[in-house]
Amino acid sequence: xxxxxxxxxxxxxxxxxxxxxxxxxxxxxxxxxxxxxxxxxxxxxxxxxxxxxxxxxxxxxxxxxxxxxx
Numbered sequence: 211x212x213x214x215x216x217x218x219x220x221x222x223x224x225x226x227x228x229x230x231x232x233x234x235x236x237x238x239x240x241x242x243x244x245x246x247x248x249x250x251x252x253x254x255x256x257x258x259x260x261x262x263x264x265x266x267x268x269x270x271x272x273x274x275x276x277x278x279x280x
Contacts, residue, residue, distance in 0.1 A: 213242075213243045214249075214265055214269045214270050215228075215239060215242055215243050215249070216243075217261075217264075217265050217269075218257055218260070218261055218265050221260075221261045221264055221265065222260055222261065225239045225240060228257070228260070231256075231260055232253055232256060232257070234253075248271060248273070249270050249271055251271060251274055254267050254270045254271050254274075254275070255267060257270055258270065
């Protein structure tokens with residue numbers, strides 16, 4: 211299973227472009243893919259917006275954005 215950041219990078223164009231849009235380093239973005247690391251909460255909603263909702267907040271941080279009951 212691929213990491214949500216891989217999906218984001220495909221949509222946006224690259225991890226470098228994602229990092230630039232967030233005002234952080236590409237290395238920081240790459241570290242989020244390391245086992246046990248989480249995408250910082252302050253970036254989740256911006257990433258969701260950058261992907262026009264194609265990558266949801268739940269995909270990025272299910273621990274703080276659980277699925278809404280149907």
